[in-house]
Amino acid sequence: MPAQNCEAVVLENSMQAADIYLLKAGLPAGAAAPRAGQFYMLRCWGPDEAPLLSRPISVHEYDGEKRTVSFLYQVKGRGTRRLAALEPGSALALTGPAGNGFLLEGATAVVVGGGIGTAPLLQLAKDLARAGVVTDAILGFRDEPYRVEAFRAVCRHVEVATDTGSVGHKGFVTDLLVPGHYDTVYICGPEVMMEKAARMALGAGVRTYVSKEAKMACGLGACLGCTCRTGEGAPVSVCKDGPVFEGGVFYGSGT
Numbered sequence: 360m361p362a363q364n365c366e367a368v369v370l371e372n373s374m375q376a377a378d379i380y381l382l383k384a385g386l387p388a389g390a391a392a393p394r395a396g397q398f399y400m401l402r403c404w405g406p407d408e409a410p411l412l413s414r415p416i417s418v419h420e421y422d423g424e425k426r427t428v429s430f431l432y433q434v435k436g437r438g439t440r441r442l443a444a445l446e447p448g449s450a451l452a453l454t455g456p457a458g459n460g461f462l463l464e465g466a467t468a469v470v471v472g473g474g475i476g477t478a479p480l481l482q483l484a485k486d487l488a489r490a491g492v493v494t495d496a497i498l499g500f501r502d503e504p505y506r507v508e509a510f511r512a513v514c515r516h517v518e519v520a521t522d523t524g525s526v527g528h529k530g531f532v533t534d535l536l537v538p539g540h541y542d543t544v545y546i547c548g549p550e551v552m553m554e555k556a557a558r559m560a561l562g563a564g565v566r567t568y569v570s571k572e573a574k575m576a577c578g579l580g581a582c583l584g585c586t587c588r589t590g591e592g593a594p595v596s597v598c599k600d601g602p603v604f605e606g607g608v609f610y611g612s613g614t
């Protein structure tokens with residue numbers, strides 16, 4: 360289904376950690392339901408106002424009964440600063456849901472997230488649990504974890520790693536990952552972490568999915584702004600062909 364434009368209403372918008380916010384919005388009647396791994400282009404400023412571009416933000420949680428969608432985002436620039444200033448009751452323009460989303464596969468799975476890359480993995484973990492897939496989570500942060508309890512509510516085991524050692528394991532999520540324990544490994548986070556985790560999982564012969572991040576302009580496959588190259592050099596559009604890809608597309612043997 361093509362991405363739709365709609366006007367949502369902000370219900371909550373609260374700080375979860377330094378520069379990390381959780382925004383919950385109510386969708387209007389008739390708006391399409393998103394899948395885990397899809398994203399929306401968010402905008403709360405006029406077409407002539409800066410910044411020029413809407414902000415692509417992944418679905419963190421979706422409640423089909425209440426028709427609410429939540430976004431976990433990091434304040435990084437003008438657009439996300441404007442989002443962080445939104446009060447309940449404010450209007451929020453959404454274009455989406457866009458992108459392909461995650462496939463739910465296997466009887467056991469682990470979601471591996473780093474920093475704000477943990478955002479799309481919560482709805483995935485919820486959907487996997489609902490589908491009867493036994494799901495663990497390994498979540499990495501620089502110093503201050505966030506939204507860990509939400510993962511604990513749906514996962515069998517949740518492990519946390521921090522760079523500083525303030526909480527959980529001092530080190531990397533890949534120190535905690537044993538991919539051979541699972542049928543499927545889902546990964547989202549900084550590129551270096553994603554590559555290492557994906558290569559570990561692929562090396563163990565485990566089905567692997569990665570959710571890629573890219574700078575986006577249109578979010579709809581029209582501008583080529585998010586094009587990146589697969590391991591074999593073929594161009595793919597992250598917003599339209601992804602953002603979820605099989606790990607081997609980027610990190611397969613020989614790449």
Ligand code: FES
Nearest residue numbers: 576578582583598
């Ligand atoms: Fe325009 Fe992907 S952001 S093609």
